[in-house]
Amino acid sequence: MKKSFKIWILDSGKWGYYALLDIKSHFPQYDYETYLDYVNAPYGNKSSEEIYTLTEVGCLELWGKWCQLILIACNTICAETMRKLQDKYSDKKILGCIIPSVEVATEISQGKIGLIGTKFTVNSGKYQKEIAKLSDSHKLFALATPELAGYVEDGISHHPETLIYLDRYIWELMEKDIDTLILACTHYTVYYEYLTIKYPHLKIVDSARTQTIKLWEYLQKHSELFL
Ligand code: DGL
Numbered sequence: 001m002k003k004s005f006k007i008w009i010l011d012s013g014k015w016g017y018y019a020l021l022d023i024k025s026h027f028p029q030y031d032y033e034t035y036l037d038y039v040n041a042p043y044g045n046k047s048s049e050e051i052y053t054l055t056e057v058g059c060l061e062l063w064g065k066w067c068q069l070i071l072i073a074c075n076t077i078c079a080e081t082m083r084k085l086q087d088k089y090s091d092k093k094i095l096g097c098i099i100p101s102v103e104v105a106t107e108i109s110q111g112k113i114g115l116i117g118t119k120f121t122v123n124s125g126k127y128q129k130e131i132a133k134l135s136d137s138h139k140l141f142a143l144a145t146p147e148l149a150g151y152v153e154d155g156i157s158h159h160p161e162t163l164i165y166l167d168r169y170i171w172e173l174m175e176k177d178i179d180t181l182i183l184a185c186t187h188y189t190v191y192y193e194y195l196t197i198k199y200p201h202l203k204i205v206d207s208a209r210t211q212t213i214k215l216w217e218y219l220q221k222h223s224e225l226f227l
Contacts (some may be wrong), residue, residue: 004030004031005068005069005225006030006032006033006066006069007027007032007033007069007070007071008032008033008034008035008062008067008069008070008071009023009032009033009034009035009070009071009073010035010037010055010058010071010072010074010077011034011036011037011072011073011074011186012036012037012038012040012043012044012074012076012077012149012186013036013037013038013041013042013153013186013187014036014038014041014153015152015187015189015190016074017036018186018189018190019071019073019097019207019208019211020032020034020073022211022212023071023211023212026212026215026216027215027216027219033062033067035058035061035062037054037058040054041149042118042149042150042187043074043077043118044076044117044119044120044121044146044149045118045119045120045146046120048081048120051077051080051120052080052081052084052085055072055077055082055085056081056085059089059094063089063092068093069093069094070092071096071097071211071215072095072097073097073186073207073208073211074097074185074186075097075098075117075118075121075184075186075207076117076120076185077096078097078098078126079120079121079124079126080120080126082094093225095214095215095218096211097186097208097210098126098127098130098184099130099214100207100210100211100213100214101127101184101205101206101207101210101211102127102130102131102134103134103210103214104205104210104213105131105138105180105182105205106131106134106135108180108203108205109138109178109179109180109203111137111138111139112138112139112141112176112177112180113138113140113178113179113180113181114140114141114142114143114170114173114174114176114178114180114182114202115140115141115142115143115173115181115182115184116144116148116166116169116170116173116181116182116183116185116188117142117145117182117184117185118144118145118146118184118185119144119146121144121184121185122142122143122144122184123144127140128140128142141176141178142184143172143173145165145169145185147165148165148187148188149185149188151165152188152190153187157187157190157191158190158194163194166191167198170199174199178202179201179203180202180203180204180205181199181203181204181205182205182207183195183204183205183206183207186207186208188206189206189207189208189209192206192209
């Protein structure tokens with residue numbers, strides 16, 4: 001019997017589930033599975049080698065199952081490891097979440113874009129590089145929020161002290177006059193509503209949501225995947 005088209009969503013922690021919910025609500029016709037490595041999360045404070053090794057283990061497991069497309073919902077993985085995997089396993093289909101966010105942010109921002117992400121994502125400079133490829137009139141202000149993914153993973157995302165921690169970074173970015181804020185971490189999706197209500201003048205770009213938009217474009221171009 002012919003198996004249906006299946007998309008696997010890979011993330012460093014259980015919040016990749018949010019990416020799944022958004023994608024599934026737009027493409028209910030496909031089958032989905034998640035590979036959420038919450039045992040080893042958070043990835044954001046790990047070394048490049050550790051992130052690569054953990055992600056390769058995950059991908060190999062998925063390719064051993066029925067898997068036509070891996071969506072990497074984790075910005076930390078997309079910052080560096082994803083390109084290495086795409087080069088090493090060039091016959092496999094792997095899609096990331098950074099370029100979709102960069103495309104949306106440069107479209108909607110007048111010029112100054114803020115970003116919060118893990119230490120690894122920010123230090124990699126990946127967002128900076130991708131923005132520079134698309135636009136020379138946009139400037140990025142990126143801040144690492146090293147504890148935040150851990151707080152979300154631990155279930156204290158909206159604890160008053162966690163929100164004070166988050167707001168401190170947002171204020172620092174607002175001092176730079178940003179008009180757009182990229183949530184460059186799957187886990188930060190839980191703050192989408194909070195930030196939209198508290199900072200209504202900021203345009204919020206959430207990597208879990210932008211990935212869905214770009215997936216649609218990708219699937220239009222790759223109809224061979226469904227044959
Ligand atoms: N999911 C990861 C990301 O999008 C962050 C969490 C972690 O540090 O593992 O960057």
